[in-house]
Amino acid sequence: MITLGLDIGSVAAKGVLLAPNDKWQVVVPTGWSPRDAGQQIIAELTRSASLERLQIDAIVATGYGRISVPDANKSITEITCHAKGLTSLLPEVRTIIDIGGQDSKVIKLNESGRVIDFAMNDKCAAGTGRFLQVMAQVLGMDVSDLADAEDPSETVSINSMCTVFAESEIIGHLAQGMSRGGLIAGLHQSVAKRVAGMAARVGVVGPVAFTGGVAKNTGIRRALEEELKAPLLTPEECQFTGALGAALLARNL
Amino acid sequence: MKTFHDLRDKSLQELLDGRKQGLRVVGTYCAYCPKELILAAGAVPVSLCGTREEPIPAAEEELPRNLCPMIKSSYGFAITDTCPYFALSELIVAETTCDGKKKMFELMDKKKPVHVMQLPNVQDSEAALKMWAGEIQRLRLRLEEQLQVTITDEAIWEAIRLVNEERQALKAVHDLNQGNPPLLPGLNLLTASWTVKFASDQREVIRLANQLVAEKRAQAPQAKSGKPRVLLTGCPVGIGSEKVVRLLDELGADMVAMENCSGYKTLDIVASEEHKDPIMALAEKYLKIPCSCMSPNPHRLELLKSMLHDFQVDAVIDLTWQACHTYNIEAYDVERLVKAASLPFLHLESDYSTSDIESLKVRIEALLEMTDK
Ligand code: SF4
Ligand code: SF4
Numbered sequence: 001m002i003t004l005g006l007d008i009g010s011v012a013a014k015g016v017l018l019a020p021n022d023k024w025q026v027v028v029p030t031g032w033s034p035r036d037a038g039q040q041i042i043a044e045l046t047r048s049a050s051l052e053r054l055q056i057d058a059i060v061a062t063g064y065g066r067i068s069v070p071d072a073n074k075s076i077t078e079i080t081c082h083a084k085g086l087t088s089l090l091p092e093v094r095t096i097i098d099i100g101g102q103d104s105k106v107i108k109l110n111e112s113g114r115v116i117d118f119a120m121n122d123k124c125a126a127g128t129g130r131f132l133q134v135m136a137q138v139l140g141m142d143v144s145d146l147a148d149a150e151d152p153s154e155t156v157s158i159n160s161m162c163t164v165f166a167e168s169e170i171i172g173h174l175a176q177g178m179s180r181g182g183l184i185a186g187l188h189q190s191v192a193k194r195v196a197g198m199a200a201r202v203g204v205v206g207p208v209a210f211t212g213g214v215a216k217n218t219g220i221r222r223a224l225e226e227e228l229k230a231p232l233l234t235p236e237e238c239q240f241t242g243a244l245g246a247a248l249l250a251r252n253l
Numbered sequence: 254m255k256t257f258h259d260l261r262d263k264s265l266q267e268l269l270d271g272r273k274q275g276l277r278v279v280g281t282y283c284a285y286c287p288k289e290l291i292l293a294a295g296a297v298p299v300s301l302c303g304t305r306e307e308p309i310p311a312a313e314e315e316l317p318r319n320l321c322p323m324i325k326s327s328y329g330f331a332i333t334d335t336c337p338y339f340a341l342s343e344l345i346v347a348e349t350t351c352d353g354k355k356k357m358f359e360l361m362d363k364k365k366p367v368h369v370m371q372l373p374n375v376q377d378s379e380a381a382l383k384m385w386a387g388e389i390q391r392l393r394l395r396l397e398e399q400l401q402v403t404i405t406d407e408a409i410w411e412a413i414r415l416v417n418e419e420r421q422a423l424k425a426v427h428d429l430n431q432g433n434p435p436l437l438p439g440l441n442l443l444t445a446s447w448t449v450k451f452a453s454d455q456r457e458v459i460r461l462a463n464q465l466v467a468e469k470r471a472q473a474p475q476a477k478s479g480k481p482r483v484l485l486t487g488c489p490v491g492i493g494s495e496k497v498v499r500l501l502d503e504l505g506a507d508m509v510a511m512e513n514c515s516g517y518k519t520l521d522i523v524a525s526e527e528h529k530d531p532i533m534a535l536a537e538k539y540l541k542i543p544c545s546c547m548s549p550n551p552h553r554l555e556l557l558k559s560m561l562h563d564f565q566v567d568a569v570i571d572l573t574w575q576a577c578h579t580y581n582i583e584a585y586d587v588e589r590l591v592k593a594a595s596l597p598f599l600h601l602e603s604d605y606s607t608s609d610i611e612s613l614k615v616r617i618e619a620l621l622e623m624t625d626k
């Protein structure tokens with residue numbers, strides 16, 4: 001059986017094509033049209049695998065653009081797909097923390113990898129990649145450079161959860177001449193605290209996995225490990241777990 | 254079902270016509286209002302509880318924004334004079350349930366006379382029952398004065414029998430969904446429970462309910478439904494604030510039951526016809542309502558537990574309107590109860606706007622996926 005999983009996020013669209021003994025994956029910017037992004041992924045994946053579109057048995061779409069993909073046989077939420085994809089890579093994981101560009105989520109699994117609870121934050125930028133993006137701008141840096149520039153030994157706590165207030169707090173601290181590395185460590189701590197708070201509601205059970213675009217930021221990882229007092233596992237190519245889960249779930253169709 | 258859809262408009266016309274012949278209308282906001290007294294006074298009780306978004310901006314000119322949308326909507330309808338039922342009502346009966354409501358009623362009293370009943374917050378106490386009976390008697394006197402009538406014990410007993418019969422008829426409507434397949438789609442269940450609150454004639458409600466039950470039973474399909482069976486609990490829902498019920502329908506679930514006060518919460522509670530004093534019968538009945546404004550409120554959990562079983566529930570959604578502290582806090586106990594029954598649980602906090610539809614959708618969809626159906 002050949003299946004395809006599409007994870008259409010707000011920034012990037014990911015695709016995984018699964019054959020019994022083979023796997024292809026691709027990521028493209030979502031751009032303005034989730035629908036076009038989906039079609040582009042299908043075209044690229046079939047080309048790399050030298051397959052015809054008709055040879056794909058089933059397609060499952062997930063992510064915020066999941067309903068805008070006419071090619072998909074079914075849409076399944078990112079909660080279920082993430083859980084499926086991640087447990088296929090790290091079967092022992094019981095809690096998944098995913099921080100993406102626009103939202104963050106915590107998923108709790110039972111011994112057999114079933115989702116038993118989840119929490120999501122998608123109403124507010126705090127605790128998401130968006131918060132870091134805005135703060136990086138205030139500091140005049142690229143968001144991907146934040147982790148290397150942090151100095152946890154001089155952490156300056158950021159008290160405002162709200163992005164707008166945190167922005168003025170940072171500007172105030174900079175004006176007082178506080179160390180930039182310490183401020184960045186404080187920002188990481190702020191995101192970690194927010195997400196850890198959400199995780200506490202669901203109840204964190206180890207082993208814990210950390211995924212999503214923000215999982216690449218080693219500063220957030222450090223701060224989150226401190227908050228949760230638990231080591232965080234991250235599978236390779238963690239960007240693709242949602243799409244992989246979708247492709248795996250498509251096998252049941 | 255069509256008759257239920259039309260009930261609200263039909264009743265309005267009857268009330269408008271009746272008004273010319275001297276018919277009196279009394280507005281209510283909550284399940285705690287002993288409507289038997291209004292009926293015994295020969296008047297018609299109608300629900301004014303705001304379930305629509307439209308009047309909220311107007312209400313926010315006088316009330317804080319961070320307040321339950323039900324309170325804002327109710328108040329907005331009153332001050333903008335856009336609810337025909339409010340216009341028809343010559344007296345409003347209110348209760349000291351939650352803080353937001355009771356303070357709002359103080360403001361509303363400036364627009365129209367509001368009679369506030371002091372509702373105790375404990376259920377299992379002699380003193381509370383006595384006080385509440387006193388409040389019911391005080392309402393009786395107020396109605397007599399306002400409507401220039403005498404409310405006899407006999408008239409109250411007659412109203413008690415009528416409302417008991419109505420409760421049982423409505424319960425039978427809800428119970429249509431105990432089996433598989435459920436016989437009433439979620440939106441129809443909501444429509445039926447909502448429109449009866451505007452009825453000009455309780456006998457008509459009983460007749461429509463009995464008819465619906467008979468029809469649905471006669472045409473019951475054989476095939477079972479494979480859809481997840483969801484129970485909705487929490488704050489009241491009506492037409493205009495039905496987004497969660499609508500999403501459940503769109504996402505392929507059967508909303509089989511509503512535990513909230515727009516649904517099953519009050520249906521099992523009837524006044525004892527054995528009492529000597531009809532006021533005591535009413536006091537006992539109404540104090541039993543398991544609303545979160547009671548402290549503690551163990552009977553809500555008992556009711557939920559039996560509903561999980563009776564309606565063969567697969568998942569539970571607890572809906573809290575923004576800034577409703579009492580239901581928001583009770584969500585903790587509800588979550589523990591539902592999880593102890595090994596069922597997926599989702600707590601949603603929302604308001605009447607449609608701005609969060611997408612985020613509600615993902616959560617509800619994920620909940621349904623957890624049921625494996
Ligand atoms: S939730 Fe409670 S206070 Fe609010 S209307 Fe219903 S019974 Fe009354
Ligand atoms: S939903 Fe809650 S806050 Fe709103 S009126 Fe009812 S009890 Fe009060």
